[in-house]
Amino acid sequence: MDLGIAGKWALVCAASKGLGKGCAAALVGEGVNVVITARGEAALLATAAELRALNPAVQVLTVAGDITTIAGRVAALAACPRVDILVNNAGGPPPGDFRDWDREAWIKAVDANMLTPIELIKAVVDGMAERGFGRIVNITSGAVKAPIDILGLSNGARSGLTGFVAGLARQAKLASRNVTINNLLPGAYDTDRLKATLSGAAAKTGQPLEAVAEARRQQSPARRFGSAEEFGATCAFLCSAHAGFIVGQNLLSDGGAYPGTF
Numbered sequence: 001m002d003l004g005i006a007g008k009w010a011l012v013c014a015a016s017k018g019l020g021k022g023c024a025a026a027l028v029g030e031g032v033n034v035v036i037t038a039r040g041e042a043a044l045l046a047t048a049a050e051l052r053a054l055n056p057a058v059q060v061l062t063v064a065g066d067i068t069t070i071a072g073r074v075a076a077l078a079a080c081p082r083v084d085i086l087v088n089n090a091g092g093p094p095p096g097d098f099r100d101w102d103r104e105a106w107i108k109a110v111d112a113n114m115l116t117p118i119e120l121i122k123a124v125v126d127g128m129a130e131r132g133f134g135r136i137v138n139i140t141s142g143a144v145k146a147p148i149d150i151l152g153l154s155n156g157a158r159s160g161l162t163g164f165v166a167g168l169a170r171q172a173k174l175a176s177r178n179v180t181i182n183n184l185l186p187g188a189y190d191t192d193r194l195k196a197t198l199s200g201a202a203a204k205t206g207q208p209l210e211a212v213a214e215a216r217r218q219q220s221p222a223r224r225f226g227s228a229e230e231f232g233a234t235c236a237f238l239c240s241a242h243a244g245f246i247v248g249q250n251l252l253s254d255g256g257a258y259p260g261t262f
């Protein structure tokens, strides 16, 4: 299927590795020019080279910086000639017990996983409406639907974003102008972040890493982790010309791990 977005420009945040990289690769495969960001320059440049090899016909630009800072967002937006597609992403907050989190920890989580995407949406959404095309996908987490005890900072901050987006996406001045905003909720995906989480659990319990990983795989009916490539393909479809009637949704991609009917 031709997704009908060749020649568009996408800003894909936090995209040198993992899910962000998967999204950038899928968009590049569809002929979309991309600006990708991450803090570490070496991995960012290596990913840009991979993306250019994937599709030499598109432009791949890089902005090294922290997307959760004003300077990082200004630089990312300035590099993108026109934001037709915005993929919001950043690292997730650390796990822990809420008794140990002070105001500073909460502000950091809310800043990164709620206010950063909102600021970026604010910067691009009216231009999208004027041009009659816009796709915004926020990478959130399955924890928005089924909270994970030790990820309270993530549960809270991402739920705040989800509630805000539910209202904004339904503004007629956006939806009637072919501008969609949706959230994509990953379950367990095979990325560096998941490896770090599993290694932490293995160290804490004294179990072998592979045993911890296998137990986690068994938690989903798919009995496997998702791949960044399949996550990216789902994101690219939400960004496609065909997805203009999908508005304000929370799409869970978790191999069936969430047990609810809805």
Ligand code: NAP
Pocket (backbone or CB within 6 Å): 013, 014, 015, 016, 017, 018, 019, 020, 037, 038, 039, 040, 041, 043, 065, 066, 067, 068, 089, 090, 091, 092, 093, 139, 140, 141, 142, 186, 187, 188, 189, 190, 191, 192, 193, 194
């Ligand atoms: P990952 O493999 O660790 O990749 C994270 C990417 O984001 C890297 O490119 C990293 O590069 C970049 N990044 C992190 N913080 C950044 C910042 N402040 N500014 C700019 N770039 C930043 O992580 P992932 O698994 O793809 O996870 C992506 C998001 O999905 C996270 O919020 C995570 O919590 C969420 N999530 C993941 C899973 C999963 O199973 N993988 C499940 C649920 C939710 P630098 O470090 O160089 O900046």
